[in-house]
Amino acid sequence: MSGARRGRGRLPLWPLLLTLSAAGLTSCATPPPLKPCDWTDAAPNSALGWTVVLVDASASFRDTTDAASSTRDLGDAVADYVTEAVARKETVSVAAFDGTGPTGIHWKKTRSMDWAAEDDNPDAQQQLRSDAVGCVEKDVTAAAGIKPASDGTDVLAAVRAAGGVLAHTRGPRQLVVVSDGLPTTGCADLTRALFRSTSEIDAIAQVCHDRKEVTDRSLKAVRTVFVGLGQPNVDQPVPTAAQQQWLGALWTRLCGQAHPRTDGAARCEVAGTQLAVRHTAGTAPSAVPTDVTDPVVSYGDGHRQRYELPGPALFDTDSAVLRPEARTVLTRIAVAARSLPGARVTVDGYVDPRGDPANDAPLSQARADAVKGLLQELGVTEVTARGRGQAPECPGGVPTGDSSAHSDRLQCDRRVDIDVSA
Known part of the structure; x- marks a missing residue:
């Protein structure tokens, strides 16, 4: 009887081992490996x-x-x-x-x-x-x-x-x-x-x-x-x-x-x-988006540089005498022109519409001549000066009121354009 009781009291070992193994695997599972980065x-x-x-x-x-x-x-x-x-x-x-x-x-x-x-x-x-x-x-x-x-x-x-x-x-x-x-x-x-x-x-x-x-x-x-x-x-x-x-x-x-x-x-x-x-065979590189471009750098080939200088930076109102501070900006332009062999420089002078129309052409020519004279003094040989009168690219009328837009427009009207080309 005692032997029979011991036999009935024993449980098969393999189900127990499987149960313990499953429990251990669940509680001590190895985490996924980290990525290198x-x-x-x-x-x-x-x-x-x-x-x-x-x-x-x-x-x-x-x-x-x-x-x-x-x-x-x-x-x-x-x-x-x-x-x-x-x-x-x-x-x-x-x-x-x-x-x-x-x-x-x-x-x-x-x-x-x-x-x-x-x-x-x-x-x-x-x-x-x-x-x-x-x-x-x-x-x-x-x-x-x-x-x-x-x-x-x-x-x-x-x-x-x-x-x-x-x-x-x-x-x-x-x-x-x-x-x-x-x-x-x-x-x-x-x-x-x-x-x-x-x-x-x-x-x-x-x-x-x-x-x-x-x-x-x-x-x-x-x-x-x-x-x-x-x-x-x-x-x-x-x-x-x-x-x-x-x-x-x-x-x-x-x-x-x-x-x-x-x-x-x-x-x-x-x-x-x-x-x-x-x-990379079979893999296309990243393409330049068709809606985005970049201006071409030509390394001086077919060079043409335009400088648009507001009138107040060069002249007082109704004056064709260059202000002292104008020499600084014109010196930089002269340096750029001298560094280009055979450079040709064209100076276009403009006036704003506030003065006597009869004086527009003489004043704009006098301003262009003044800029030409200083550029020549700074070593630029081929310079052409042209008085253009009122600037056609700027609005012709003078708006009422004193605003920043009004001031900017007058500066554009009174500007001097300098073109340096090869």
Whole structure:
């Protein structure tokens, strides 16, 4: 009987083991593995430093769709700089820009690269560092594919925006600009540039300073590297080697102007990196949107530059005597004209409709002659002066009331136009 009771009291072991195993699997299930980039979503530590990578997404720089399905590998172009930033455990931000100005900056991703805080195993840390570089390279490629919001390219606006982000960093600061360096909007618009002389670089730098598009604190303590200068997409004119050198000198000058003179931590570098082309069979590169274009930079071919100068900047009312401050603006125009061999300059003078109509032609001619005289004094030889009377492009009537629109209209009416052509 006792043996019978022990036999009836035993339960088969395999159902119990299956039950326990199932319970254990449910309560201790292994979580899904993390993706290689997930750990970079940690909160940034600005004390470790910060690197910003700006990617030119404007129509003149991004790749076009072609039969070969080839794209320039922008991620590879910045890999060395990103590797350095990751080694220093810096935060890395990637953004795209176009010609919209400061509002045209599209921040793609910000990643914390503090791999030491993530894992204390040396082998694991090495893998984290390698993963991090790959993650940023993918961010750069994605940024290059962002659709531009407007026509044109404004490199300086993007640089200022990046400088504002880096200004709050306590650690080392680095900016990598991936662009052909051919802005078509803003103070450094190069659509009519000659790409020939340092005097032209001086004139551009002065205009950017006067408009405050470059200030001596824009890039305080920021190491700045330009990658891809003079390398627009295949549909655009390509500069010669000499023109590429001129372009590098321009950006070195503008970058240096964006630092305080005592800023020993800042460096401005132009990388000689040739953007590598990657062929991706069966995959078309990101195409230039058909509704967004970029003015063509012709490197001085068929050059024609027009300067529209408001009358009050040159003359007092009813006067043809140049004001002292007119020499400054006319000197810059003379420099641009002298840097263009064989340049021809035409000066058209206009008056507003408030005076005696009989005096319109003589006064406008006298003003054009005064501008011609100063330009010749400044070394410009081929100058033609024409008095045009009232300006046909401006509204002919004088509105009643004293408003800003009224003032602007009169300035347009009284302007002097200067055309410099090759």
